[in-house]
Amino acid sequence: MSYMNYGIKPELVELVKSRLKSPERKEKLKLLVKPLTKQDLQNKQTVAKLVGRAAKVLNISASAADQERIVSFILDQRIDPKNTLHLIKLWGMFR
Numbered sequence: 001m002s003y004m005n006y007g008i009k010p011e012l013v014e015l016v017k018s019r020l021k022s023p024e025r026k027e028k029l030k031l032l033v034k035p036l037t038k039q040d041l042q043n044k045q046t047v048a049k050l051v052g053r054a055a056k057v058l059n060i061s062a063s064a065a066d067q068e069r070i071v072s073f074i075l076d077q078r079i080d081p082k083n084t085l086h087l088i089k090l091w092g093m094f095r
Helices: 010-019 023-033 044-058 064-077 084-093
Strands: none
Touching: 023 044, 044 064
């Protein structure tokens, strides 16, 4: 399911993608997500904190409603960071 179905603005996604072109920001974000497990990505509080921290790393101010939509999107994807197929699916979604 597309992120747009959750009300996440394409402009916000493009802004995130452009900010991730900075190697420094990209590395900081990698360090932030590296220790995450499938259980972490199914915990609403953990995901909400992650979204807030990622916004700070990327220097993006997203509204509370935008952050809530992003949290819902992440939870509904049932992402397993150890599953290569899940990661490929996510990569394809945001290319």
